[in-house]
Amino acid sequence: MQSVTRDPWQALADPTRRAVLARVARGPCSVTEIAGELPVSRPAVSQHLKVLLDARLIDVRRQGRLQVYRPRAEGLDVLRRELDTFWRSALLTFKDLAEATYDASSPANEEISDDQ
């Protein structure tokens, strides 16, 4: 069982895996317990947990015959910060765009088709 460092973003890409993480985040639990609450097999959950482990998003400790998984706040915080970087730089761009409405050098159409 090698512990390859894995991209946490990729770990969160799969919906089932997010459900697994959500369950773990809600409270310590075992593999079988999670599998009982999800429409996938136990080995599938095991594989998802391995990915989450490699992404440093959860931890595991043996507790008697059970393997108990629990969330890892640090890992989640890394993602929070990264996302915040995106968000902040996006906000700056927004701000610049708002201020740059001065730019009247272009005759181009100002329509923008947007959703709802």
Place this chain on the structure above:
Amino acid sequence: MQSVTRDPWQALADPTRRAVLARVARGPCSVTEIAGELPVSRPAVSQHLKVLLDARLIDVRRQGRLQVYRPRAEGLDVLRRELDTFWRSALLTFKDLAEATYDASSPANEEISDDQ
């Protein structure tokens, strides 16, 4: 050119696509411009932009002959909030664990004493 609603988490899973988003977040730009800064072809960037569009993480407006892409703060904020939910519930679990065990121990391979 259908605009399928797409999972923003999945959109962030690919490193190249995150680079594209980072570039867009840094400031409005065109497809060709992005492709010039990344080691992939222009069509590849186009496809990545489509995914980001479907995930509501960016917007696009025509400006003369160019298609100018810009970040979409709302989309990023959705992710921020979702991630915060994970984080908060993880913190709660952490807190409960700390109170329940009194053991300020750390990462993965820790031996635990059965308190029965």
Place this chain on the structure above:
DNA sequence: CTAATGCGTAAGTGATAACTTACGCATTGT
């Protein structure tokens, strides 16, 4: 008009992902 620019998309390909069943190992109870 024609030519050039900028871009989206179709088509094809190799790699990876997510899932299943089957199996084997470790720990616990009798």
Place this chain on the structure above:
DNA sequence: ACAATGCGTAAGTTATCACTTACGCATTAG
């Protein structure tokens, strides 16, 4: 010891992904 429980992993299959090249459409310049 043996049986049962809990779990990880190997093997195999199917679907999806990221990328490429080739093509076609729309807008603008001359």
